[in-house]
Amino acid sequence: MSKTTDERGRLYLPKDVRERFGDRYRIVELPTHVALFPVDDDPLSGLKDAVGDAFEGEDVGTLKSEARESIERTVEEEANRRQREDE
Secondary structure (H helix, E strand, O other): OOOOOOOOOOOOOOHHHHHHHOOOEEEEEOOOOEEEEEOOOOHHHHHHHHHOOOOOOOOHHHHHHHHHHHHHHHHHHHHHHHHHHHO
16 A cells, blocks of 8 residues: 655545554654554553463563564664665
8 A cells, every 4th residue: 555645744544444453553763664553542451462461470661671672673683684685
């Protein structure tokens, strides 16, 4: 699906996308592109629904930190891979 922003930089999502994923999104800027991720009204509840009790008893702060570090590594590896391909 391809969309264009209007003169004020707004992006309009089709009704079927909004009905499926909701009206709130997190914009993530990556080295090579931008991604939209739906945000649940209650993100922790949505996560619990998705993974069950897999993280029962884990510290939320530690999980966030580990997730951010993992994402940073993945993005850096992807950027390095693409740079090598362009050389």
